[in-house]
Amino acid sequence: MRIVQxxxxxxxxxxxxxxxxxxxxxxxxxQSSHEDIKFSAFSSKKVKTxxxxxxxxxxxxxxxxxxxxxxxxxxxxxxLRDDQQxxxxxxxxxxxxxxxxxxxxxLSRSIPDTRLAECKHWxxxxxxxxxxxxxxxxxxxxxxxxxxxxxxxxxxxxxxLEEVLLVxxxxxKDHLKGRLEQYITRFDGxxxxxxNKEREGLIRTRSYGAKEARGEVxxxxxxxxxxxxxxxxxLLAPIYRDKTIMTVPVIDGIDFKTFEYRPVYQGGHxxxxxxxxxxxxxxxxxxxxxxxxxEHNSEPYKSPTHAGGLFAMNRDxxxxxGAYDPGLLVWGGENxxxxxxxxxxxxxxxxxxxxxxxxxxRGFMPxxxxxxSQKKKGPLVTINYKRVIETWxxxxxxxxxxxxxxxxxxxxxxxxxxxxxLKERLGCKSFEWFMDNVAYDVYDKFxxxxxxxxxxxxxxxxxxxxxxxxxxxxxxxxxxxHCHGFGNNQLIRLNAKGxxxxxxxxxxxxxxxxxxxFCRLGTVDGPWEYDETSRTLFHRVHKKCVALHPQTSxxxxxxxxxxNTYQQWTFKELQPK
Ligand code: UD2
Ligand code: MN
Numbered sequence: 001m002r003i004v005q006x007x008x009x010x011x012x013x014x015x016x017x018x019x020x021x022x023x024x025x026x027x028x029x030x031q032s033s034h035e036d037i038k039f040s041a042f043s044s045k046k047v048k049t050x051x052x053x054x055x056x057x058x059x060x061x062x063x064x065x066x067x068x069x070x071x072x073x074x075x076x077x078x079x080l081r082d083d084q085q086x087x088x089x090x091x092x093x094x095x096x097x098x099x100x101x102x103x104x105x106x107l108s109r110s111i112p113d114t115r116l117a118e119c120k121h122w123x124x125x126x127x128x129x130x131x132x133x134x135x136x137x138x139x140x141x142x143x144x145x146x147x148x149x150x151x152x153x154x155x156x157x158x159x160x161l162e163e164v165l166l167v168x169x170x171x172x173k174d175h176l177k178g179r180l181e182q183y184i185t186r187f188d189g190x191x192x193x194x195x196n197k198e199r200e201g202l203i204r205t206r207s208y209g210a211k212e213a214r215g216e217v218x219x220x221x222x223x224x225x226x227x228x229x230x231x232x233x234x235l236l237a238p239i240y241r242d243k244t245i246m247t248v249p250v251i252d253g254i255d256f257k258t259f260e261y262r263p264v265y266q267g268g269h270x271x272x273x274x275x276x277x278x279x280x281x282x283x284x285x286x287x288x289x290x291x292x293x294x295e296h297n298s299e300p301y302k303s304p305t306h307a308g309g310l311f312a313m314n315r316d317x318x319x320x321x322g323a324y325d326p327g328l329l330v331w332g333g334e335n336x337x338x339x340x341x342x343x344x345x346x347x348x349x350x351x352x353x354x355x356x357x358x359x360x361x362r363g364f365m366p367x368x369x370x371x372x373s374q375k376k377k378g379p380l381v382t383i384n385y386k387r388v389i390e391t392w393x394x395x396x397x398x399x400x401x402x403x404x405x406x407x408x409x410x411x412x413x414x415x416x417x418x419x420x421x422l423k424e425r426l427g428c429k430s431f432e433w434f435m436d437n438v439a440y441d442v443y444d445k446f447x448x449x450x451x452x453x454x455x456x457x458x459x460x461x462x463x464x465x466x467x468x469x470x471x472x473x474x475x476x477x478x479x480x481x482h483c484h485g486f487g488n489n490q491l492i493r494l495n496a497k498g499x500x501x502x503x504x505x506x507x508x509x510x511x512x513x514x515x516x517x518f519c520r521l522g523t524v525d526g527p528w529e530y531d532e533t534s535r536t537l538f539h540r541v542h543k544k545c546v547a548l549h550p551q552t553s554x555x556x557x558x559x560x561x562x563x564n565t566y567q568q569w570t571f572k573e574l575q576p577k
Contacts, residue, residue, distance in 0.1 A: 072105035075112045075261025075358075080104075088257075091141070096362030097224065097256040099141040105259055107143060107150040111358060113229045114252055114263035118298040119354035124233040128240050130162040131232065131312060132215030136205040137223035138169040139176070139367055144224040144360060146183065149191055151226040160232055161190070162215030168195040169205040199370040201330030207323035210315060219312040221357065226254065226261065228356035235312040235355045238300055243314040244347035246338075248273075248306045249355035261358050270353060272303040274439060276446045278404040278504055279336060279385040281307060284441050300350040304343070304439035308335030310357050321345065322422050325387060327414050330369045333384030340392040343438050345428040379576075383411050391419040394431045403449045403495070404504075406456075407487050407576050445521050450496040454530055454571040457483050458492045460548045461535060461568035466490045467555070469516050474505050478514045480553045487574050494571070498540065499526030509539055514546055514555035535568040536560055 072078040078101050080088055091099035133152050137145055145166075152164050166184070168176060184191040194212055196205060210218050217239055221227070227249075235247040253262045265271065270286040286301055294301060321341050324334050342349060373380050386408050389401045402409050435442065458467040466483035468490050469476070484490065493501045499519070500507040506519040506526065529538040537546040544557035547567045561567055 068106075068110050070106055070109070072101075072259050073109050075110070077255060077258035077260035078105055079258060092257070092363065094366060095139075095141045095144075096364055096366035097141065097144065097360050098258070099143065101257065101259055102141060102143045102147070105143070105147070107147045108154055109147070109226075111226055111228060111261045112263070114261075114266075114356050115229065115354055116268060116298045118296060119230070119234070122234065122298070122354060124237050125240060128160050128233060128236040129216035129314070130160055131156075131217040131219045131236060132162045132213035132315070133164045133219045133221060134167060134206065134209040134213055135164065135221050135223050136167045136169055136202050136209055137171065137176075138199070138202070138205075139171045139173050140223040142175045145176075148221060148223055148225045148227075149184075149187075152221070153187065153190065155227050155229060156232045160236060163189075163213070164191045165209055165213055166191065166193045167205050167209040167212075168193065169202065170196045170199040199372060201328075201369070201372055203324045203328045203330065203334045204326060206334075207326065210318055210323055213315055216315060217312055218315045218318060220310060222309040222359055224254070224360040224362075225310070226358040228252070228358065231355045231357055234300075234352045238350050238352070239312060239314055242348075243317050244342070246306070246311055246313045246342055246347065246349045247300065247355070248303065248311045248349060248351045249357045250351065250353055251307060251310060252356055252358040254358040254360040256360050256362050259360075263356075268297050270297075270301060270351070272301075272351065272441065273305040273307060273335075273339075273349075274442045274445070275305060275336065276404070276442075276504055277400040277449055279333065279389070279401065280504055281305070281335065282445070284445060287441065298353045300352045302438070303349050303351045304434070304442070305339035306335055306349060306351070309359065317347070321347075321426075322419075325391070325416075325419050327387055327416065327419070328384050329380050330372050331365075332381035333388050336385070337388045337392070340388065340431070340434065341423075341428070343434050344392060344431070345423070345426040379411075382408050383413060386411055386413045387416055387419075391416050391423065392431055397431050397435070399451070400449045403452055403493075404501075406452065406493065407491070407574060410576050447522065447524050449524055450499075452493045452495050455491070455493040456571045456573040457485065457487070457490045458537075459483055459570050459572060460566065461570065462550070462565035463548060463553075465553075467492060467514075467569075469502055469505070472516065474516045474518050476516050477512065478507060478516055478555050480548065480555070483572075485574060486577055491574065492571070494528055494530055495524065495526075497525035498528045499524055500528045500537075509542065509544075509546070509557045512556075514557070530569075530571070534562040535570060536562055537569050 068074070080101055084100055088098050088100040135148055149164055181193060184193060196208065200208065206220055217236060219235065231249060235249060238245045238247050250264060252264050254260070255262065270291060271283040272286055274282050274284045276282055290301060291297070325337050328334050328337060339349060369380055382405060385401070389398055390413055393401065459465070460480065463480065465480040468479050468481040470479040470481065471489055489502065491502065501519065502516065504519070505516050508515055508517050527540045529540060531538060538560065539557055542557050545560040545567045546555060546569065547558035548555055550566055558567065
């Protein structure tokens with residue numbers, strides 16, 4: 001998609017020139033202006049029309065009134081009084097966000113326009129497809145859910161909004177029962193509500209929403225979002241050009257305690273959605289080379305994957321890909337499933353800088369996974385990852401995942417024969433193709449993983465306790481605790497290149513002791529050696545061994561003493577419990 005940038009000076013020159021030249025050319029110019037408007041979003045031609053003909057949609061936001069002064073207006077943080085703090089912390093526990101704060105902020109509050117200035121000058125086709133905005137929710141707070149709805153209604157050109165479709169994933173909170181049906185009657189049918197008959201999880205609920213939707217395009221939002229100025233046309237335009245493009249807005253942050261609206265990226269930097277080999281979602285700055293493929297910095301660009309919550313797609317295309325894999329459970333991994341499926345089976349994903357949407361990142365997840373989590377053994381999100389990689393990865397890449405998540409080998413992924421059949425039927429390309437042509441920047445940050453030489457819990461022979469991150473994030477000292485056999489913070493891996501890892505983090509040593517640190521991006525090696533005979537863990541650079549202090553439990557490097565049991569360690573491989 002190309003931008004049409006109308007700088008004022010140029011415009012005046014254009015208008016002046018147009019008024020001066022002979023009438024015949026002037027008439028031709030006017031007659032062609034409609035075509036220019038229609039397709040200018042896709043061509044590099046400069047728009048040759050009067051400014052009022054081009055700017056309406058590019059700035060569509062009749063209600064974002066800048067001078068509103070109420071709580072949270074302008075996206076400013078709203079700070080509660082001291083006597084409200086008790087209620088506030090109770091809602092934090094219940095919803096993962098401060099609902100007392102949210103309840104005091106207008107459902108139609110103004111927020112800062114966080115787009116690149118250039119975005120105001122884009123000109124979009126007038127016959128874009130209509131979208132069903134689908135919002136699935138489970139036990140969400142009232143004002144956050146409805147602020148999402150109001151922001152969509154307020155900031156979407158009505159001719160492109162088929163409906164807002166609310167899909168309740170079996171919530172059991174009173175405020176989401178009859179009161180919600182009653183409330184949405186004010187939207188004159190533009191907002192519809194449907195409900196699951198049992199808890200399905202967000203993934204299946206989205207697929208259900210897509211089936212029920214009436215719009216040509218489906219557009220998903222989480223139930224705690226605020227869409228920004230003119231968010232919709234830029235997401236629809238690439239799909240109008242090509243039905244196999246998924247479009248993704250840039251996600252700004254809304255603070256879960258103060259509801260401050262904060263732009264995620266500024267200064268014209270762009271990021272792509274990628275992943276590490278444990279399938280944690282990451283973002284990586286768009287390379288200069290890639291950025292320069294576009295004429296203007298606000299143009300969409302290709303991305304290997306996306307965060308999951310917010311995106312638009314042609315509805316028929318989504319359904320032709322089988323929607324989400326119905327075997328995925330509740331939450332997690334569906335962003336990869338859909339992304340790999342799209343790219344490998346002939347579609348593409350574009351991130352759209354001129355479409356910005358705020359999202360409340362919660363402090364923690366307030367809901368449990370319900371009955372669905374008991375249907376399968378083992379950690380549910382890892383099972384989802386396993387389903388996805390077993391369907392879409394080639395064998396070589398599967399090994400990277402199992403190296404990083406050794407316990408996943410034992411989990412039951414369920415039946416994926418339908419997914420494999422779909423892949424076959426659609427003639428989808430290999431994962432190697434995807435890595436080489438789309439996700440090539442993953443390797444820069446996360447190179448291929450050497451196999452584990454040892455993994456499991458790392459038990460000290462003298463204390464019989466295990467090395468443990470104790471739930472602390474990096475940088476922090478590693479600790480010791482009772483060996484629990486669940487893995488998690490005690491699951492330690494030593495790879496063939498000497499890197500000692502726990503989850504996505506690494507273990508290193510300095511003068512303070514043995515530490516959990518961020519792994520050096522782009523590297524998979526390290527200084528460690530394990531000797532199975534002496535059971536010592538040796539640091540090649542410092543030429544010392546890991547020792548546990550008998551009294552303090554402090555871990556540090558000491559001159560190697562192979563008969564000292566406080567320097568002896570055993571790796572014990574685990575099974576999922
Ligand atoms: C992120 C995504 C989220 C989803 C998830 C992985 C963003 C901003 N958010 O986590 O959309 O892709 O990763 O799966 O990219 N919900 C249900 N039923 C459930 C659980 C949740 O309907 O059983 C709803 C929930 O009310 C919310 C949406 O699903 O509207 C996403 O859930 P979340 O906000 O807890 O996920 P989030 O943002 O942590
Ligand atoms: Mn969310």
